Amino acid sequence: MPLENDLDKILIIGSGPTLVGSVAEMDLLATDAINALVEEDIHVVLVNPNPATISTDKRPGVTVYLEPMSLDFLKRIIRMEEPDAIMTAYGSTTALKVAHELSQDGILQQMGIKLLTLNKRTLMMDDQQKRAAFLKNIGIDVNQYWQLSEDIDENLIKKLKENVSFPVLVTKHQQYLHNLHLNFNNFDDLITYFKKESQSETFSWRHYSLTEDLSSWEEVIVNIIRDSAGNVAFVNFSDSIEPVAINSGDSVTVMPSLTLNNDQVQQLRAIAKKIADNLKVVGILSIHFAINHHGTQIDTKVLAINSRITRSAVWSQRAGLYSVGYIVSKVAIGYHLNEITDPMSGLNAAIEPVQDKIAVKMPYWSLSESGSNHYSLGKRMQASGEALGIGQNFETAFLKGLDSMTNTRLALFIFKSELKKSKEEIKKDLIHPDEMHMIKLLAAIAKGFTFQELHPIIYLHPIYFQKFQHIIKIGKKLCTEDKISDNLLLEAKKRGFSNKLISYLRNTDISNVDKRLNKSNLTPSYLQVDGSAGMYRPKVNVFYSAYGSQDEFTPLKAKKKVLIIGMLPLQVSVTSEFDYMISHAIKTLHKNNYAIILLSNNGESVAARYKDVDRMYFDPITAENIIKIARKENIKDVLLQFSGKKINALGQTLIDNGLHILGRPDVNPKDNIKRLLRFPIRGLKQNPSLTTTDKNMAIKFIKAHGFPILIGGISKEVKQKSAVIYDMPAFEKYLTENQLDKISVSHFIEGNKYEITAISDGKEVTIPGIIEHLEQSGSHASDSIAVFRPQNLSKRGQKRLTECSTKLIKKVKMRGIFTLHFLSVGKSLYLLQIKPYAGHNVAFLSQSLGKDITACATEVLIGKNLKDLDYDKGLWPTNNFIHVKMPVFSYIDYNSGNTFDSKMKSSGSVMGRDTQLAKALYKGYEASDLHIPSYGTIFISVRDEDKKRVTQLAHRFDRLGFKIVATEGTANMFAEAGITTGIVTKVHNNPHNLLEKIRQHKIVMVINVTNLSDVASEDAIRIRDQALNTHIPVFSSIETAELILDVLESLSLTTQPI
Amino acid sequence: MKRYLILEDGSSFPGEGIGATIISTGELVIQTSNFGYQEALTDPTNAGKILVFTTPMIGSTGINAIDYESIDPTVKGIIANDVAWNISDSETFQDLDSFLKEKNIPAIFNVDTRALVHRLMEENTIKASIMDTNDEHAFDQIKALVLPKNKSAMVSTKNAYAAPNVGKTVAVLDLGLKHSMLRELSLRKINVTVLPYDASVRDIENLRPDGIIISNGPGKADEVETNLAPIFDHFYSKQPIWGIGLGFLALSNYLNFELVTLPEEFNGTNYPVIEQNSNQIWQVAMNIDQLVLPDSVQLQMDQEYFDLHSELLAGFSNNKEKVIATAFNAEGAPGSLDAQVIFDDFVKMME
Secondary structure: OOOOOOEEEEEEEEOOOOOOOOOOOHHHHHHHHHHHOOOOOEEEEEEEEOOOOOOOOEEEOOOEOOOOOOHHHHHHHHHHOOOOOOOOOOOOOOHHHHHHHHHHHHHHHHHEEEEOOHHHHHHHHHHHHHOOOOOOOOOOOOOOOEEOOOOOHHHHHHHHHHHHOEEEEEEEEOOOOOEEEEOOOOOHHHHHHHHHHHOOOOOOOOHHHEEEEEOEEEEEEEEEEEOOOOOOOEEEEEEEEEEOOHHHHHOOEOOOOOOOHHHHHHHHHHHHHHHHHOOOEEEEEEEEEEEEOOEEEEEEEEEEEEEOOOHHEEEEEEEEHHHHHHHHHHHOOOOOOOHOOOOOOOOOOOOOOOOOOOOOEEEOOOOOOOOOEEEOOOOOOOOOOOEEEEEOOOOHHHHHHHHHHOOOHHHHHHHHHHHHHHHHHHHHHOOOOOOHHHHHHHHHHHHHOOOOHHHHOOOOHHHHHHHHHHHHHHEEEEEEOOOOHHHHHHHHOOOOOOOHHHHHHHOOHHHHHHHHHOOOOOOEEEOOOOOOOOOOOOOOOOEEOOOOOOOHHHHHHOOEEEEEEEOOOOOOOOHHHHHHHHHHHHHHHHHHHHEEEEOOOOOOOOOOHHHHOOOOOOOOOHHHHHHHHHHHHHOOEEEEEOOOHHHHHHHHHHHOOOOEEEEOOOOOOHHHHHHHHHOOOOOOHHHHHEEEEOOOHHHHHHHHHHHOOEEEEOOOEEEEEEEEEEHHHHHHHHHHHHHHOOEEEEOOOEEEEEEEEEEEEOOOOEEEEEEEOOOOOOOHHHHHHEOOOOOOOOOHHHHHHHHHHHHHHHHHHHHHEEEEEEEEEOOOOEEEEEEOOOOOHHHHHHHHHHHOOOHHHHHHHHOOOOOOOOOOEEEEOOOOOOOEEEEEEOOOOOOEEEOOOOOOOEEEEEEEEOOHHHHHHHHHHHHHHOOOOOOOOEEEEEHHHHHHHHHHHHHHHHHHHOEEEHHHHHHHHHHHHOOEEEOOOOOOOOOOHHHHHHOOOOOOOOEOOOOOOOHHHHHHHHHHHHHHHHOEEEEEHHHHHHHHHHHHHOOOOOOOOO | EEEEEEEOOEEEEEEEEEEEEOOOOEEEEEEEOOOHHHHHHHHHHOOOOEEEEEEOOOOOOOOOEOOOOOOOOOEEEEEOOEEEEOOOOOOEEOHHHHHHHHOOEEEEOOOEEEEHHHHHHHHOOOOOEEEEOOHHHHHHHHHHHOOOHHEEEEEEOOOEEEEEOOOOOOEOOOOOOOOHHHHHHHOOOOEEEEEOOOOOHHHHHHHHOOOOEEOOOOOHHHHHHHHHHHHHHHHOOOOOOEEEHHHHHHHHOOOOOOOEEEEEEEEEEEEEEOOOOOEEEEEEEEEEEEEEEHHHHHOOOOOEEEOOOOOEEEEEOOOOOOEEEEEEEOOOOOOOOOOHHHHHHHHHHHH
């Protein structure tokens, strides 16, 4: 049947910012969906406040709202745009949540708006009880579930004994906190637990639910697309190496599934189809199964049903070359599967992909590379990103995945130290898996653990045990054999051992491995990624490396070719901003007749959209792969500038191997920059700093300059997280916790921080914009709020910054894009940083200006001059709007040795846009899911200097009807000014008091501006973390609080007795 | 042990041998399904062939008691990219290696199967051998070999046998049938008698069947034509007839439908077909090298199943003429169970 013809305008709810654990980057698939709709002449309205997205780029047929995805804002947009339908599959859980609110609100019925890819039934699937009832109703097994309630009396013990089968999982539901999960293996333990729990004051049976414990079962993910005729296509069967106990987002998953036979796959298919049919889905379902093998049979239980595009759908798009994003939206508007041609494969969409390769998804945990931050893996997903390793065999896919995720040296270090432990100790480590558990598992196998020993601890499928054994066997041979034979070398390369790994195992330099490979004439073959096992040639050119296979490579024919290095796995500080820039650079290079070759294996990356590049290599981003591809393609030019700091650091190695980095002369710009920072140009002040290995020197420095001090340094070649310290005990503490080999100290100055984005052709400099940072509570630039245009900067100040930046950049003598950080204190201006690559805020700045900054920078990088491109010297003109970029925080639950380390990390960003700063800021908070309340209790803690200003602030809140609590000193101060204030004890005196109040939403906003001492800074971090984690806004500067007050006051009518 | 797959043009593909250590020759054929290697390698339709699995690994789920499509596999050899060894200590599984040894089937893994796929895309039939050396002598042996004709005779049962049940009686002509097909009939209480491929009209008539199934099997339609023509002449439009796979080809041939040779042989499980009237799509398993040109069909069909790869006709049914023909295996095995309703359709036709 052709498409439903009553759809002229469709609103797509985007996914918003990246959040660790709940939202994957859906930009790639949303972009495909937009294409699928626009080519049908359907007008698309997209709502997504995340500025670093390609789907939000301006284009004909698409109206973009960079507005919060909250009910209020969406209703306004819906009334303005009057769409015929709303599509939710591309917005992750955020879209489902707001769609739920919209359908309850009644606006959809009132305006006759359809929901696409979602219906009333699928909306219920997030509710465990409703899902269980639905599944039971259609005769599908679910895990047993018991919700306890108040009316359970003495009979409880009897009831539990009769009904509950062990092992059982007890979930304690905690309001505003993540649920607590506990396993019980027998009845007595369970009763003992409840007896103990019931002693608590707040105890209520309603807080507990019991589920059949499936922790040791295998997890299998199935993706199914269903059209309006009821036809389905299964696009993915993947299994997790780890059991259900570890969230599939934190698990290593394998596609296609290696643990299921045909009967079992058909069994799952039948269940999935039954679910899809009964839900009447027109769109996509991702179903998670728990599976228990016994003999040739399997027991299955449905763990989750998601009616949206998920990570696993992205894998089929990447490795199976099945255009999930495109096809789901075609199906949603009424096409049948057989009427759709997949633009990537050229095949009918009803044809399910088949694989002749293995794809392994490896999770990435932010900041784990330092080796000192540890995650404890469990029910809740903590990985921030992922990479896909694609290989002809499992070993290769697995090692490629690992190569993309961990630093080989660190992994080997962990492996060796684990191997030294006793079997008992290793067992203990395996029982408590952390981010290195795969490495520890390999060590256990190397230690000689048998399958029978391992299985009861980690529930590993025998096939994976066997495969890991094989990896260890090859590794041992590489370690022990005197001379490395051709056969062994081929075997190692064929099974995915990187040159780096081989060099470490052979204890030799990597260049020797390279030479050895050349001697044996061993070069990789490149095989094309397809979804038909080599039967049909796809329409896109994507390759992965393999050894000992027939090469399918022919060099890309083009006059000008450039190799672009894609984005690393999404992580704290490497967010989609880089992806956004790479994507724009690709567009610009295409316009300039360059053929683009991209190296990336980040499945989520939108820049790595297969259709947008001329050729892609789906392999780990390592120097080895870059050099091999460049040699094979005969490419000299490599673009790094938009790929972030870590990738820019590869520059020198690439130059040493004969490659040319676009924009960069072959001398290292670092030296010029170092000199500029040490001896700034006239008119700039230098912030005293010191890097030393001698603690006494650091102390001397501190004595000379006084607190506060910004401290950081390097431990085992890894940069440690820096912190601001205010007294000597804090200094000592920082040193003990970080074990620094090199200490860096600088005087911490407070002032207005400005970030300048500049582009230079080596002679002239043009400056797209100056961004002002608000709310900088520490040292981390991406944690602060960025404002464009600057609000505290005079015309003269702008001129001064522009001139200084221009002068400085001219001295670096390099083409391309730069990021400079300045600090303005009174009349003094300090230079903090010069980065010869693009920073985090280019996407935000581009969206604010409505101009493509990346395009300009790219043109310059390939040799054009600013003058010829019509870019003037100096600052770009701005429009009337004020734009605010809000960091969006995720709770990163790792164990760090560093008490100065906040667990709330910005994992993404959203923007607020309005004609007034206050309004833009308000929108920013709303978009970042920090709802600004209009009533409630505010906690205020300030330093003495700000007394007066804060008292005024408190007055204003008071007038709006807010209640105020503060610590004793501040409370007294307010009381004197006649404001009724409650007193709370300081966190370090009684941690439960204040934090508990925040946790329970008894406090709705926090204003915390303190002069930090050792204890106070710890307190401040804990308060901030708790508040952000419970979605309560925190202000660490009075200015922001005042701005928000402006909005609140304009929103409310003052209520005051006369 | 290092072993070689040698193609008739002399090119050789090295790999590691497992299973039987014999030398073996056959026609190369690809199986693209990611699941169901046990079913595929015991499927008599693959008789006499060297089966190349494109799935990245086989053996990871062992060999179990219920997934045999024939007890003694008739494939000449197995080629795979990767193989799993002792997958479990469970007694319910046999591991692939020992199974192959027991059934005297040689196999090579660590072979560049993708390169073989590319070769088969270029040439339609390739003879190949599994050998211990890759010298001239080996090469001569392949050249000397003539691929067997009439493979149905090879794999068909020699004697008729009964699979009694209490429902309708069906005569199954065994051109190389699969156990799963019999199992589906048994689930529907069909009283089955399996007859050899060369059974006569009389043999069938003696059973007084309510319906006749011409099974799938190896070989070509013209090889079974002589045997089947009198049976069709006698029973067509009188008794329900269902032709499967080779049976589909034979029946189409008999009805003068034009058979089109596919650019590449279908041997896998991701072949969707669409039923024109209902718009229902089934994901089906096919093991066939020809389908029917739709324009050549003069008969008005009740149901027509079109293959979505080639847009050719892969199945049809006509209630008046009491005939069903499917190029695909309605029982899956390996493959989805979508098309199982055909069994019900056939039962209905007999009522």
